[in-house]
Amino acid sequence: MNHAHTDNQRKELLDQIRAIQFMTVDLNLYLDTHPNDCRAMNEYNYYVRQLQSLKREYEMQYGPLMNFGHSLSPCPWRWIEEPWPWEEGI
């Protein structure tokens, strides 16, 4: 039960990260063709900051979100920890 609870919390946090990141992806593509839209640019930066802090919070609890030097790992190497995204909808 405790395990299921943690699982739900993890998914909730990830869903939050995904929602914010969706804004950054969509705004990024928009800015690619509207590079002078400063309002959109500010919005993009606003979501980037939120995303960074949510990702930090996630990584503290569940290990690295990114490979190749973008996330710190404690010992042992947490990157290989399961589940992988395709397995549990992570």
Added chain:
Amino acid sequence: MWIYEKKLQYPVRIKNPNPRMAKYIITQYGGPDGELAASLRYLSQRYHMPIPEAKAVLNDIGTEELAHFEMVGSMVYQLMRGACPDEIKAADVGTYYADHDRAVYPSTGTGVPFTAAYIQSKGDPIADLHENLAAEQKARATYEHLINLADDPDVIDPLRFLREREVVHFQRFGEVLQKVREYLESKKYF
């Protein structure tokens, strides 16, 4: 270079196996209008784009398509996971199973393996951007066909997300085409 993020762009949480649906969906993994074709098409065409906006859009949409490739692969994986041979046979997925078990293999639902012949990189930005506009519409239509074939909300939900992204990509490619046209015109009358 590319960095992997250990999460899906949009969650895929399919509780019930459904080999028949896996067979329908796999065309968006390795078929003519699928995500792999889309990604390879854009990432190959970006080299010869003439203006910064076009390079950025092809690079970034090509990258997002890789995330969609992963989502579709996850859907196929989860739909095949735990299906027993009898279910696979009953769903008429035996020919796929014979070659690949429950593995995810880039092909169409009828087993035609992925080929780069699905895509073009013509070297002509106007021609290539038109291909991309068509590709996004074909992918949108495919997702609509798949949504029509699906009855499980766990399957329909990610398909709707993917369909929606095709519409946004089409919009961005249209803007890029306009900008590239203007650029080429301005060069002509320089």
